Amino acid sequence: MNKFMCFVVLAVIFPAPAIAQPPGAANERGFGPRRVGQRNSAAQQERKVSSALIKLLQYDADDDGNLTREELSDSRLQALFTRADKDSDDALTKAELVAVVGGNPSSAPTRSAGEPTQRSGSPAVTDSETSTVPLAVVIPDPLRDSLGLSQHQRDELARLQLEVDRKLKQILNAEQHSKAKQWTEERSRQAPASIQAR
Amino acid sequence: MSRRQALATGSLAFWITPGLYAEQLLLPTPRLTEGPFYPDKLPLDQDNDLILIKDSTTPAVGQIAHFTGRILSRSGQPIRNATIEIWQCDANAVYLHSADSNGKKDQQDKHFQGYGKFETASDGGYRFRTIKPVPYPGRPAPHIHIKVSRGDRELLTTQCMIRGHEGNARDGVFRSAGDIVDHELIQADFTKVPDSKMDEYRAEFDIVIGRTPDDRQLQRPRNS
Numbered sequence: 001m002n003k004f005m006c007f008v009v010l011a012v013i014f015p016a017p018a019i020a021q022p023p024g025a026a027n028e029r030g031f032g033p034r035r036v037g038q039r040n041s042a043a044q045q046e047r048k049v050s051s052a053l054i055k056l057l058q059y060d061a062d063d064d065g066n067l068t069r070e071e072l073s074d075s076r077l078q079a080l081f082t083r084a085d086k087d088s089d090d091a092l093t094k095a096e097l098v099a100v101v102g103g104n105p106s107s108a109p110t111r112s113a114g115e116p117t118q119r120s121g122s123p124a125v126t127d128s129e130t131s132t133v134p135l136a137v138v139i140p141d142p143l144r145d146s147l148g149l150s151q152h153q154r155d156e157l158a159r160l161q162l163e164v165d166r167k168l169k170q171i172l173n174a175e176q177h178s179k180a181k182q183w184t185e186e187r188s189r190q191a192p193a194s195i196q197a198r
Numbered sequence: 199m200s201r202r203q204a205l206a207t208g209s210l211a212f213w214i215t216p217g218l219y220a221e222q223l224l225l226p227t228p229r230l231t232e233g234p235f236y237p238d239k240l241p242l243d244q245d246n247d248l249i250l251i252k253d254s255t256t257p258a259v260g261q262i263a264h265f266t267g268r269i270l271s272r273s274g275q276p277i278r279n280a281t282i283e284i285w286q287c288d289a290n291a292v293y294l295h296s297a298d299s300n301g302k303k304d305q306q307d308k309h310f311q312g313y314g315k316f317e318t319a320s321d322g323g324y325r326f327r328t329i330k331p332v333p334y335p336g337r338p339a340p341h342i343h344i345k346v347s348r349g350d351r352e353l354l355t356t357q358c359m360i361r362g363h364e365g366n367a368r369d370g371v372f373r374s375a376g377d378i379v380d381h382e383l384i385q386a387d388f389t390k391v392p393d394s395k396m397d398e399y400r401a402e403f404d405i406v407i408g409r410t411p412d413d414r415q416l417q418r419p420r421n422s
Binding site: 047048049051052055056074075076077079080100102162 | 224225361374376377378379380382383385387404
């Protein structure tokens, strides 16, 4: 039974999705990189939180852990600063920083799966419409987590997964794809815990 | 070391060396998918005014937007002689691409240019007059497609979305565009031009080119 759940795919990375332009494409949806399945969302969210924090803290010129408006010199990030600066004192504390990037300000920057993310001043993200369970998981979550991958490897893996999703969508026609998605999603609902490595 | 190896090493270093971000280099504008509708037949009029085609006096349907910005290197230097192309669907959600427009002839706004081009001068600045982007079926985030090149080298393909638009959070391309900082870098504020007679908007979108070699070179598989 586990065999069903264990989709390991030998995938080939093709040159950039940005360049590929399949003929006869009539719908713009599906040409963007698709989201990796929501089951990954906890790890994914954690990764996004830390990468955003790293980027922002590079502007912390005096290295005090806070970010002033002056330090955040990139004008493109001023809107983010304003959103984050809840007390309008023109300085972001660590808690404010962690909060704006979607982490939990009172503890380590992690977040449980399924917890909605508040960002961009827009309504909390709901996954009902875009929820996707990958048809073929390159490396299932439990295995991935047990491998002790580096941040770089995780990023590469996420990229590969997106690429696999994208290619599959090209290979299958719409009907096949939706049938396959249905099947996968039913499977993952029935026994999410049994998705594991051999 | 071959040219390709050198490029591969360069791009690898880009991803794994946090130190490269240091010294307040500008964060590069994230690369986003080109999508399927880069015009399959470029229009005769390719200027930076997408509202009026050639000598026509009938403007495009939609809210006029003055879309401007600068093209910069990561150190903040303006990039001159860069060509920026933009394309987007018209106010009725039809692209200037036969795969999209063929079935939507009645719907298409014949007065919208759909595509425009501009070459930067020494200040790296660009300027377009276009329409405020609208959602497209399957793409709840209104967006303008952008391609930057220099000579025959493509430097960046990306998209600009409307900051704070409710569709962004539901949009597949937006959501997969990285972390929240990346999200900031692909959005621009579309603000009303004060005292404009016709409900005009302006948006400033600076584009930072992360790497100067041809995108396509760098996007080859690194391990092959």
